[in-house]
Amino acid sequence: MYGAFEGIVGELAKVVGAPFTAFPSAMMKYGGAGVSGWGTLCGCLNGAAAAINLLYEPAKANPIINELFGWYGVTALPDYKPKAPKFANIPTSVANSQLCHVSVTNWCDTSKFKATSPERADRCAWLTASTVKYTVDLLNKQSAGSFAATFKSPAAVTGCLSCHGKGGVSETVHANNATTCTSCHAEVLTGKHPIPLK
Secondary structure, eight states: OHHHHIIIIIHHHHHTOTTGGGSOGGGGGGGTTTTTTOOOBOHHHHHHHHHHHHHSOHHHHHHHHHHHHHHHHHSOBOOOOOSSOSSSOOOOBOOSSSBHHHHHHHHHHHHOOOTTSHHHHHHHHHHHHHHHHHHHHHHHHHHHTOOOOOOOOOHHHHHHHHHHSTTSTTOOOOOSOOSOSTTTOTHHHHTOSSSOOO
16 A cells, blocks of 8 residues: 555655655554555555545546546456566466455466565565556646546456445445455355355
């Protein structure tokens, strides 16, 4: 979280100066590893969203955050490689979630590295750089007046939300969007869902 936030707001502090020079970016360190190691929201998304919200009011910030979160969930990442990497190759994976523990687990399953490996640590650093770059691209488009939201939840997700979302017969999910439901809700895949699904 700190790396993503500082990657955006730290650059603004250097280029623009005040008020960004006065922001205590170190406070964002709590968001590491999905908030103090809890594996919840991926820290780079949390930090990038905080930076977006610092720059824009919610009416403009929320569509940018939605686009960022959608991209993160469906894109093979990291798509960044440093000039002098510690490891020649860090495999990519699709997170299928915005949660730290799901993202890391999917990467570990793909790469065959352990979550405690130095390769995984580098993967998360590269992932943070990927996220900062994409966020800055979105912010630059917003600033230029050319930002247009393109992410839409897949049909499978909108199908789930038609029952489980606001106004559904089983209104048990408090979410507007997702990249997939099945990364966490295996009952849909195993046929144990109480209503037969196509």
